[in-house]
Amino acid sequence: MSSLATLPLSTQVTVLRGLGPARAAALQDAGIHTLGDLLMQLPYRYVDRGSIVKLGDLELRSFNPDLEDREIITVLGEIHDVRQSLTRIQRMALTEVLLNDGTGMLKLVFFNQPYLGRSLKIGDRLLAFGPLSQGRGGPEMRGPQIELMARGGNENTLGGLEEIWVRRFLPLYRKLGPISSLVRKKLVEEVLLRAHPPEEWLPPELCRHLPGTLTALRLLHQPPDESDGRLLNLRETPAHERLAMEELFAFALGVESRRAGRLSRRGLVVPTSQNLRERLKSFLPFHLTGAQRQVFKEIVDDLTSGRVMHRLLQGDVGSGKTLVAFLSLAMVAETGGQGALLAPTEVLARQHALTFERLLGGEAHRMQLLLGPMKAAEKREALARIASGEVRYIVGTHALFQEAVRFRDLRLVVVDEQHRFGVKQREALKQKGGDPHWLVMSATPIPRSLALSLFGDLDQSVLDELPPGRQPITTKLLDTDAAERAWDLIEKELKAGRQAFVVSPAIDPTDESKVRLRDIQAMESLLRARFPGMDLEVVHGRLKPDDMAARMDRFVRGDAKLLLATTVIEVGVDVPNATVMVVDHAERFGLSQLHQLRGRVGRGVDRSFFVMISSAETERLHVLVETQDGFKIAQKDLEIRGPGEFFGTRQAGLPQFQVADLVRDRRLLQSCREAAAKALAEGLSEAQKEWLQRERVRLKLAEVS
Ligand code: ADP
Ligand code: MG
Numbered sequence: 001m002s003s004l005a006t007l008p009l010s011t012q013v014t015v016l017r018g019l020g021p022a023r024a025a026a027l028q029d030a031g032i033h034t035l036g037d038l039l040m041q042l043p044y045r046y047v048d049r050g051s052i053v054k055l056g057d058l059e060l061r062s063f064n065p066d067l068e069d070r071e072i073i074t075v076l077g078e079i080h081d082v083r084q085s086l087t088r089i090q091r092m093a094l095t096e097v098l099l100n101d102g103t104g105m106l107k108l109v110f111f112n113q114p115y116l117g118r119s120l121k122i123g124d125r126l127l128a129f130g131p132l133s134q135g136r137g138g139p140e141m142r143g144p145q146i147e148l149m150a151r152g153g154n155e156n157t158l159g160g161l162e163e164i165w166v167r168r169f170l171p172l173y174r175k176l177g178p179i180s181s182l183v184r185k186k187l188v189e190e191v192l193l194r195a196h197p198p199e200e201w202l203p204p205e206l207c208r209h210l211p212g213t214l215t216a217l218r219l220l221h222q223p224p225d226e227s228d229g230r231l232l233n234l235r236e237t238p239a240h241e242r243l244a245m246e247e248l249f250a251f252a253l254g255v256e257s258r259r260a261g262r263l264s265r266r267g268l269v270v271p272t273s274q275n276l277r278e279r280l281k282s283f284l285p286f287h288l289t290g291a292q293r294q295v296f297k298e299i300v301d302d303l304t305s306g307r308v309m310h311r312l313l314q315g316d317v318g319s320g321k322t323l324v325a326f327l328s329l330a331m332v333a334e335t336g337g338q339g340a341l342l343a344p345t346e347v348l349a350r351q352h353a354l355t356f357e358r359l360l361g362g363e364a365h366r367m368q369l370l371l372g373p374m375k376a377a378e379k380r381e382a383l384a385r386i387a388s389g390e391v392r393y394i395v396g397t398h399a400l401f402q403e404a405v406r407f408r409d410l411r412l413v414v415v416d417e418q419h420r421f422g423v424k425q426r427e428a429l430k431q432k433g434g435d436p437h438w439l440v441m442s443a444t445p446i447p448r449s450l451a452l453s454l455f456g457d458l459d460q461s462v463l464d465e466l467p468p469g470r471q472p473i474t475t476k477l478l479d480t481d482a483a484e485r486a487w488d489l490i491e492k493e494l495k496a497g498r499q500a501f502v503v504s505p506a507i508d509p510t511d512e513s514k515v516r517l518r519d520i521q522a523m524e525s526l527l528r529a530r531f532p533g534m535d536l537e538v539v540h541g542r543l544k545p546d547d548m549a550a551r552m553d554r555f556v557r558g559d560a561k562l563l564l565a566t567t568v569i570e571v572g573v574d575v576p577n578a579t580v581m582v583v584d585h586a587e588r589f590g591l592s593q594l595h596q597l598r599g600r601v602g603r604g605v606d607r608s609f610f611v612m613i614s615s616a617e618t619e620r621l622h623v624l625v626e627t628q629d630g631f632k633i634a635q636k637d638l639e640i641r642g643p644g645e646f647f648g649t650r651q652a653g654l655p656q657f658q659v660a661d662l663v664r665d666r667r668l669l670q671s672c673r674e675a676a677a678k679a680l681a682e683g684l685s686e687a688q689k690e691w692l693q694r695e696r697v698r699l700k701l702a703e704v705s
Helices: 021-029 035-040 054-058 112-117 181-194 213-221 229-234 239-261 276-283 290-303 321-331 346-366 376-388 421-431 448-454 481-495 518-531 545-556 589-596 616-624 630-647 667-680 686-698
Strands: 043-050 075-086 091-098 103-109 123-129 133-134 138-142 145-150 167-173 312-313 336-344 367-370 393-397 410-416 437-441 459-463 474-478 498-502 536-539 563-564 578-581 608-615
Touching: 035 181, 035 213, 035 686, 043 054, 043 123, 054 075, 054 103, 075 103, 075 112, 091 112, 123 138, 123 346, 133 498, 138 421, 167 229, 167 563, 181 213, 181 229, 213 239, 213 481, 239 630, 239 667, 239 686, 276 321, 276 346, 276 481, 290 312, 290 437, 290 459, 312 321, 312 589, 321 336, 321 410, 321 545, 336 346, 346 367, 346 393, 437 616, 474 481, 474 616, 518 536, 536 545, 578 589, 589 608, 589 616, 589 630, 608 616, 616 630
Parallel strands: 103 138, 312 437, 312 459, 336 393, 336 410, 367 393, 410 437, 474 608, 498 563, 498 578, 536 563, 578 608
Antiparallel strands: 043 167, 075 091, 075 123, 091 103, 123 145, 133 138
8 A cells, every 4th residue: 555545535625636626616516525425436438448449440340220229339539620510401500520540530420519519629539439320421420429538739738648548448437517537537546546445334244245445446447457348337346336335235224224213203193993983984985995995904003003104105096095195194183183195286286185175075174275376365374274273184285395384283294196205304394293104105106126125214005906997098009190090089089078188298307397388389289270169278387386277177177178288297187087198209208107197097987098109119118008007117117217217307315326226236235224224233333323424415315215
C-alpha cells in the first residue's frame, strides 16, 4: 500500500487535487459527496482494446441487415468531416460524421441530436459503438454511442490517447456536467491511490468468497488485462457481487430493523363482538369471495392481535379490494375509532366515496370526502367534522393527507393503489393519530418472490380469486391498418346500449402536464367523424380537477357513452356498463399498465372486449392475449423492463442501487435478509453502524417502504 493511502472512503471529494469549483459542484449535483460515492459510480462500459475493428476491414465483415440483434462493434478514428442537414420527410436534424482511422472511412449518422454538429470538430478522436447498417455508399453506423477521446490539434486538453489507454480495458463513465468520462477516470485514479481500505462491514457468511470493498472497486475501475470483458460488461464479476451485496445488506438491515421496531410496538386492539359481526354483515351487498373472506380474516387477526398491522394486500384488477378496505375501515369505525382511505387521484377518491355511500346506506353521513380543491368554507367544515370525531369514515387523496388534517382518533389507514407509500408520508400521518394500523393495497401484482424481499417489513395478503360471474375479457391485437375493426366493435356495443373507452397514450406518460395533446386531439377528431352525434367525453391530465371530475361523472352515470382518455383512467375506475376498451399505440405501454387498463372493462355481467392497436412489439403485447393472470403478466413485464421502469418513475421510494438489481439479485437479497436479522439480534459493530448511516443517505433508504 502506498504511503499516500491515508484517506477513509467517507472523506469529502473536495480533497481531490483535480477538482475545481465547477467540477465539485457537478459532483455535488450528482449526489457524489465522498470518495466512496465517487467510486460507487461504476463505468457504464468497458472497451477492450483488442475488440476495436479497423475501418479498412469493415467492407469485409458480413452483416445481415434483417437480423434484429446485430452485433455491436467498436471503432476508433479521427473526424474527417461533419455535416448537418434535415431529413427530407420528417424534417429531423441529421448529423453525419465521417471517421478515418488511416485504414479506411466510416460514416456515423445521428438523428435529432443537432448539438453534436456544433460540438464535434474535424480532427477530434472518437470512439463509437453500434451495429452496422448498409448505407448508400457502403456500411454506416446509425445512432451510435460515442466517446470523445481527444480534441483535434489540442491533445493536451484531454491527455493523449496513449496516456489514457494504458491497459487493455478502457472504462467509460457517464458525463457529469463539465466532467467528461476521461476526467472522471483521472479523479478515480487519484482516489484509488489515496484511499485506504475500510474495515469489513459485511458479516463473514456473506463475503467469504468475495474481494474486499476497495479491491473490488479497483478491479472495476482499473480492470487487469486478464479480466473477462464479457462479465465486466454484464456486471457479473465477483467484484460486482461484492458491491451489490453491500447495497443489499444495507437495504435488508433497514427493512429488518423497521420490522423489528414495528413488532415491538403496541397496537390498538379492535374489540370484536357478535354485534360488530352482524353490523358488518348488514353492510354487505353480496357474499364475499373465498379469497376476500380469507384476507379479511388475516386483517381481523392483525387488528385484534395487540400489534400494529402493517399489511400489503395484493390483488389482481377487479378482485374486489375496495370491499375488503371498506370492511377493515368499518371494523374501527364501528367500534368508536376513525379510519381513512387514501386514493391516488381525485377521480378515484370520489368513486370510493360513492361506493362507501352506497354501502353505508342510511349511515352515509358518517363518511367525509376530503379533496384538495374544495371550496375554503366547505373544507373548513369537513376538517371540523373530522377533528370532532363526528365522521368515522374519511376518504381522500394521498396528497391531501400531508396537509393539516387533524383526526379525533385515527386507528386505521388504507392506502389504495400504491404499494410504495413513502415512509416520510407515513411518519407525517402517524404524528396526527397515534400509531394507526396500515393496509396498503397494491396497484400492480408483484411476483411473490420479489414482493417478499422488497416489502420484507410488510405482511402479505393475496386476493387470488375474482368475484363470481365474471367472463374472461376477449383480448385482441390489431395492426394499425385494421383499426377500423376496433371502431366497428365499439359501434356494435354502443348500439346495444353499452359504453366504451378509447385510450390514447400520453407522449411523456411520466408527466402529463408536459404532454402535447396532439395525439389525443387527433383521436378526438377521428372518433367524432366516425361516431357522429355520439355523446363523447375527453379526459386527460391537463384538465382542472373540477372539470375532470365533472366529465368523468357524466361517463360514470352513463350520460356520456364514449370516453376518450389518457392513462388518467388507468387505476380503479369502475363502470360495469362499459364493455369495450380500445388502446391506440399499445406499444407505448408496459404490460402491467395495459393489464390495469383492461381491468376497467369486464366488471359487469356482459361479455367484454379489450383491443390493442399496434404495429410494433407485437410479440410482447401478445402476452396479454394469452393470459389474464396479473401475476404472470407482472413477472413478464418485470423481466422485460426491469424493476425501475416496472414500478414506474413516479413510484418514489425504490432504493437507488448502483450495482444491485432487485430482480437479478433476489437470491442475494434473500441471504442478506437472513444475515441482517442475525446481525441485528447480535448487535451491530461500530463500523457497521457508521457505514449503514452513510448507505441510508446514499441509497435513499430512509424513503423506502
Ligand atoms: P379492485 O380490486 O380492482 O379494486 P374493485 O374493488 O373495484 O376491484 O371490485 C371490482 C368489482 O367487483 C366492483 O364492481 C365490485 O362491486 C365487485 N365485487 C367486489 N367483491 C364482490 C363480490 N364478493 N361479489 C360480487 N362482486 C364483487
Ligand atoms: Mg381498486
